[in-house]
Amino acid sequence: MAASPASRSRRRFLLAAGALALTPALARCVAARRAPAFLQHVAPRDPSRLRLACIGTANRAWENIQEVRHEQIVALCDVDSDYLLRAGQEFPDAARTPDWREVVANARALDLDGIVVSTPDHMHAPIATAALSAGIPVYCEKPLTHTVAEVRALRALAASAGVPTQMGTQIHAGENYRRVVEAVRAGAVGRVTAVDCWVAKSWGDGRLTPGARPPASLDWDLWQGEVPRRPYIEGIHPGNWRRYWAYGTGTLGDMGCHILDLPVWALGLTDAHVASAEVFTEGPPPDAVGTPAWLEASWAIPDPPAVGGPAVDGPDPLVLRWFDGGRMSPFVQEIGAKDRVDYHARFNVCFQGTRGALFANYGEMLLWPGALAQSWMPPAPSFAPSPGHHREWLQAIRDGRADAPLCNFAYASRLTELVLRGLEACRAGGRA
Numbered sequence: 276m277a278a279s280p281a282s283r284s285r286r287r288f289l290l291a292a293g294a295l296a297l298t299p300a301l302a303r304c305v306a307a308r309r310a311p312a313f314l315q316h317v318a319p320r321d322p323s324r325l326r327l328a329c330i331g332t333a334n335r336a337w338e339n340i341q342e343v344r345h346e347q348i349v350a351l352c353d354v355d356s357d358y359l360l361r362a363g364q365e366f367p368d369a370a371r372t373p374d375w376r377e378v379v380a381n382a383r384a385l386d387l388d389g390i391v392v393s394t395p396d397h398m399h400a401p402i403a404t405a406a407l408s409a410g411i412p413v414y415c416e417k418p419l420t421h422t423v424a425e426v427r428a429l430r431a432l433a434a435s436a437g438v439p440t441q442m443g444t445q446i447h448a449g450e451n452y453r454r455v456v457e458a459v460r461a462g463a464v465g466r467v468t469a470v471d472c473w474v475a476k477s478w479g480d481g482r483l484t485p486g487a488r489p490p491a492s493l494d495w496d497l498w499q500g501e502v503p504r505r506p507y508i509e510g511i512h513p514g515n516w517r518r519y520w521a522y523g524t525g526t527l528g529d530m531g532c533h534i535l536d537l538p539v540w541a542l543g544l545t546d547a548h549v550a551s552a553e554v555f556t557e558g559p560p561p562d563a564v565g566t567p568a569w570l571e572a573s574w575a576i577p578d579p580p581a582v583g584g585p586a587v588d589g590p591d592p593l594v595l596r597w598f599d600g601g602r603m604s605p606f607v608q609e610i611g612a613k614d615r616v617d618y619h620a621r622f623n624v625c626f627q628g629t630r631g632a633l634f635a636n637y638g639e640m641l642l643w644p645g646a647l648a649q650s651w652m653p654p655a656p657s658f659a660p661s662p663g664h665h666r667e668w669l670q671a672i673r674d675g676r677a678d679a680p681l682c683n684f685a686y687a688s689r690l691t692e693l694v695l696r697g698l699e700a701c702r703a704g705g706r707a
């Protein structure tokens with residue numbers, strides 16, 4: 276079944292009445308309306324399927340396309356003509372363009388029910404903003420935006436647009452995160468005082484390469500989008516844009532939304548908690564071009580929710596900590612050395628509380644010490660299983676229920692802001 280009449284008529288109203296502010300990105304979309312060449316391909320509506328456009332078609336974008344391909348893919352967009360051609364061969368009925376603005380500007384002609392955004396980070400906000408301003412539901416990869424100002428604006432826009440949104444943090448839909456959240460809230464480790472999160476990856480040290488030329492298949496101008504123009508950087512596309520402040524968000528931006536999701540969800544942190552956090556970072560001296568090769572970040576949250584039981588020594592702040600690029604949590608190293616277990620290699624998160632600790636990764640959890648694990652009775656599951664991360668969003672479009680996807684932009688913007696505030700502190704020399 277396609278989108279509910281209520282959600283489609285709301286979208287039409289927004290499109291027709293210009294009920295939302297005309298952002299600069301949308302103004303450019305409107306300016307792009309005169310180019311209907313790619314519309315020669317518009318497929319007729321199949322009433323049983325949603326009509327989707329996918330911005331970005333290779334790598335993560337291709338994985339997202341696989342998750343929604345049972346719907347009707349009516350438009351494909353990519354700035355790399357090789358990728359666009361390859362995706363187009365799988366979806367010969369889809370309209371094709373290298374310019375996402377053509378997709379949004381022609382949303383009505385395409386009769387779109389949703390847009391999937393899987394581009395590099397610096398393009399998330401411009402595309403999602405234009406789509407939401409046109410009343411189109413958005414699935415957008417993580418992190419939701421590239422700057423703190425963008426994420427705050429997008430949160431407000433999503434609230435007023437009132438259409439279903441979802442960020443690409445698909446681990447949230449898995450069973451293990453649900454079981455961890457239930458255990459932490461039921462007091463498995465007592466009152467939570469600190470949560471350490473880490474990842475062994477390193478997306479840093481981006482360097483300029485004067486004289487490099489873009490691959491023939493790439494429209495470098497469109498790829499850069501809204502940021503100041505720069506000569507091409509050898510090897511930046513695909514993937515290595517993560518190493519550059521102008522386009523990516525380093526390792527914390529790449530992985531933080533997945534991993535910090537667990538403490539934010541379990542501890543019920545709100546926008547106000549995130550905004551009130553004092554952020555400290557340690558890393559190599561900040562570089563104007565490249566993201567850091569390693570980073571430690573901490574967020575001290577002064578008035579956290581009381582999760583897991585009573586505090587022992589009064590209302591201490593909750594501390595979230597992040598370690599990447601080979602840096603390790605001292606607490607995890609210390610107990611690992613004592614137990615002769617490499618907890619660091621096996622997990623990504625360690626909740627520390629007044630009774631013990633809980634280690635977790637995407638698929639499993641472990642209580643520490645062993646005696647606590649033996650005496651613990653897990654609570655009955657309280658979260659319903661997800662139909663799948665992408666399907667949460669698709670079903671919400673059908674039902675016209677904007678808030679139904681669990682990583683809707685109201686929640687996802689919180690994760691994104693946490694991560695981006697850490698990066699702001701890093702660029703400011705260690706504190707924000």
Ligand SMILES: NC(=O)c1ccc[n+]([C@@H]2O[C@H](COP(=O)([O-])OP(=O)(O)OC[C@H]3O[C@@H](n4cnc5c(N)ncnc54)[C@H](O)[C@@H]3O)[C@@H](O)[C@H]2O)c1
Nearest residue numbers: 331332333334335352353354355393394416417443513514
């Ligand atoms: N959820 C996850 O587990 C997960 C995993 C990997 C990447 N990601 C996210 O997905 C996004 C893409 O990451 P990637 O590693 O696939 O990047 P990539 O550079 O490998 O691929 C990006 C794709 O988008 C295209 N593209 C770039 N700019 C575009 C534009 N302006 N308009 C249209 N198409 C454009 C590229 O040609 C390419 O097809 C990032 O935001 C990343 O954080 C999420």
